[in-house]
Amino acid sequence: MQRDVWRRLVTLVQRLAASPSSRRFSFREAEIVLVYFWAAEHTRPVYWACRPDNWPDHLRPARLPTPATMSRRLRRPGVHACIDAVRRHQQRGLRRSLLSTLDGKPLPVSHHSRDRDARFGRGAGALAKGYKFHGICNGPQRLEAWAAPPLNVDERVVARRLVPASRIAGYLLADRYYDDNLLHDTCLQHGVQLVAPRRYGPHKGLGHHRHSPARRRCIDMLEHSHTGFGPALHARRGDIERRFGALASAWYGLGPLPAWVRGQHRVELWVAAKLALFQLHQSSRKRRR
16 A cells, blocks of 8 residues: 555544544554554454554554454444545545436355355346445545445345435436335435336236336436437446446455455444555545646
8 A cells, every 4th residue: 555545544534533442452443443444454364453563554553453452343333433434534525416317236255165154136137146346436536435245135126225325316327127116205305216127028917016206217317208208318337337347347446355354243344444545546536637
């Protein structure tokens, strides 16, 4: 990691981390978070970052926690909140758009993995086992909300939790797998119009059961538009695929889950750290231009 990027991260973590609430802790929350960031930055296990010889002299802290201390402290909710706060802080000042996109990215593990939380589900064109990253992006830079549940959790169910947690307005673009009346109703309640093609295509009828008025409007936009606004709008959905591609291809981004990242808690912590590092590096690159 470049020295200026790491120093920015240290300053941010020290500002955003909670003050120590108990004297029984030998290490402050900021120290625990920074050691974890060092491991995530280099895609190494936590115990690797606890060894002094894996730090350059000019960046190494005065003292390092043991792997056992890291294991205990990383389970505290404040650590996850601090890591996610670093990402959100990088997005301050970025303009919000009326166009948001929603998609998922599989995070598979080996089929014979003994991870008790990993599940089988739809991966990248085939059955896979593991987890799935779901995200709502607003514009090219803002990640408004995300989750990383097991792979068998329906993406429409996850989306119904993400929309209220985000602060989006306007249009939400998604693929046909998100076509769902309940999701349309959720978006409508929060001032958002979901734009997703019908799951089984326009040649299928609607049947006789109730349909959300937002879903009917979406169908009209995509299938009966006289101006071409609906199809042209939905064509912008590819923006999130390019963003996910950049996130997965960057050496500091969210690539395949390493062998030591197993279990729901560790996966969520790893994803949060990688998202924060990606946002930090991207903003640093813009500053240098």
